[in-house]
Amino acid sequence: MTETDVVVIGGGATGVGIARDLAMRGVDVVLCERGGLGAGTTGRSHGLLHSGARYATADPEGAAECIRESRVLRDIAGKAVERTDGLFVQLPDDDPAAFDARIEACHDVGIPTETLSTDAVRDIEPELTSDVTRAFRVPDGVIYPSRLLAATAESARQHGAEIRPNAPVTDIVVADGTVTAIETDDERIAADHVVNAGGAWAGRIAELAGVEVPMAPTTGVMVAVDVEGVDSVINRCRPPGDGDIVVPHEDRVVLGTTSTPVEDPDDFPTDEDAVVAMLMEGTAMVPSVAAADVVDVYWGVRPLYGGDDGGRGRDASRGFQVHDHDVAGLTTVTGGKLTTYRLMAEAVSDAVCERLSVSEPCRTADAELPAEDAEELDALVETFDAVGPADTDIVG
Numbered sequence: 001m002t003e004t005d006v007v008v009i010g011g012g013a014t015g016v017g018i019a020r021d022l023a024m025r026g027v028d029v030v031l032c033e034r035g036g037l038g039a040g041t042t043g044r045s046h047g048l049l050h051s052g053a054r055y056a057t058a059d060p061e062g063a064a065e066c067i068r069e070s071r072v073l074r075d076i077a078g079k080a081v082e083r084t085d086g087l088f089v090q091l092p093d094d095d096p097a098a099f100d101a102r103i104e105a106c107h108d109v110g111i112p113t114e115t116l117s118t119d120a121v122r123d124i125e126p127e128l129t130s131d132v133t134r135a136f137r138v139p140d141g142v143i144y145p146s147r148l149l150a151a152t153a154e155s156a157r158q159h160g161a162e163i164r165p166n167a168p169v170t171d172i173v174v175a176d177g178t179v180t181a182i183e184t185d186d187e188r189i190a191a192d193h194v195v196n197a198g199g200a201w202a203g204r205i206a207e208l209a210g211v212e213v214p215m216a217p218t219t220g221v222m223v224a225v226d227v228e229g230v231d232s233v234i235n236r237c238r239p240p241g242d243g244d245i246v247v248p249h250e251d252r253v254v255l256g257t258t259s260t261p262v263e264d265p266d267d268f269p270t271d272e273d274a275v276v277a278m279l280m281e282g283t284a285m286v287p288s289v290a291a292a293d294v295v296d297v298y299w300g301v302r303p304l305y306g307g308d309d310g311g312r313g314r315d316a317s318r319g320f321q322v323h324d325h326d327v328a329g330l331t332t333v334t335g336g337k338l339t340t341y342r343l344m345a346e347a348v349s350d351a352v353c354e355r356l357s358v359s360e361p362c363r364t365a366d367a368e369l370p371a372e373d374a375e376e377l378d379a380l381v382e383t384f385d386a387v388g389p390a391d392t393d394i395v396g
């Protein structure tokens, strides 16, 4: 039987980030992921490295986390991120007051903005519609989730963590009110502590230990179209809604997204109308979308918490929560964003280290990921079986 200090269940960004953080503090970690790394939501994200401007008006605290963490990732994540910048554009139907309010909210949070004339913004992005009435620039970027996962997993491994893709956890063993082990199809792993980083599946994983974690997942669709020549993230400057973001890749743009509550994160309706809506909203910002080929359509499921303060659908908090349970030796993390995965991992690792009496501090914000060489990074993506639809066009 394998023995370890901590088992992390779930190999999305959050789980892999936790494995790295704990391993860097000298904790023995085994991570089990039921599919390839990122098979859940991380490999199916829109891939926007949020500056926080999207959240500045409604959630200043979340926006402040985003600007801090996006700066960290720009520094440490090498070729797993692209430093593109982002534009917020106002179209004729959009409320001018929302534009002013967003700039003011960005300033309050400390997110730099640069207001651009309509000529200047179309010089920067010639594919933008000539209907733009006002625009400003923010330090948004693009994340390649498979690469970020692979680099984080490799760093964890270099610090001694064992990363096991394709190892679904089938049971959490509890004795006398304390978690003692987990089981996969092949073996039992004894552990002093178990972290449930199961994303939208966190409720189901908690059930294995007889614990309730109410989840309120929502799905979102991404539509990739073969439009070239867009270099910045383009955000429609209005209250967050469907289809208001265009994320640029080398030879395509990814349009998204939606937010529809679902019961089952493994089985939900995928609505063709949502795809059509993304194309229409995308065309309003980038007219060449109308005649472009759709090259991919994929859906992700947000790991939103459904407890007391969670909210629902688009109103649900995009912040994260770290939960203790009546069963000792189990910590669950819910919510959050890909942009803030390192911060989430730090908060969870702090809680676990406190229980295990480990006093080493978090060092993940200052230590570069092994992500400088794109070819080596893409080989790691293969090794960890981390290929996902969010960046198949970039990786390899």
Ligand SMILES: Cc1cc2nc3c(=O)[nH]c(=O)nc-3n(C[C@H](O)[C@H](O)[C@H](O)COP(=O)(O)OP(=O)(O)OC[C@H]3O[C@@H](n4cnc5c(N)ncnc54)[C@H](O)[C@@H]3O)c2cc1C
Binding pocket: 009, 010, 011, 012, 013, 014, 015, 032, 033, 034, 035, 037, 038, 039, 040, 041, 042, 043, 044, 045, 046, 047, 048, 049, 050, 167, 168, 169, 170, 197, 198, 199, 200, 201, 205, 218, 219, 220, 221, 222, 257, 258, 299, 300, 301, 302, 303, 335, 336, 337, 338, 339, 340
């Ligand atoms: C449509 C959409 C667009 C998004 N866009 C952005 C964006 O542009 N920018 C941003 O910052 N964030 C974005 N997000 C949010 C972000 O993608 C997620 O918050 C983040 O990826 C969640 O990571 P996670 O590790 O918590 O969950 P996941 O990536 O889902 O990881 C949980 C893992 O647990 C595994 N698992 C489940 N059951 C078991 C089991 N029994 N045993 C072992 N493993 C198990 C799953 O397979 C899964 O891989 C988006 C989310 C969605 C849905």
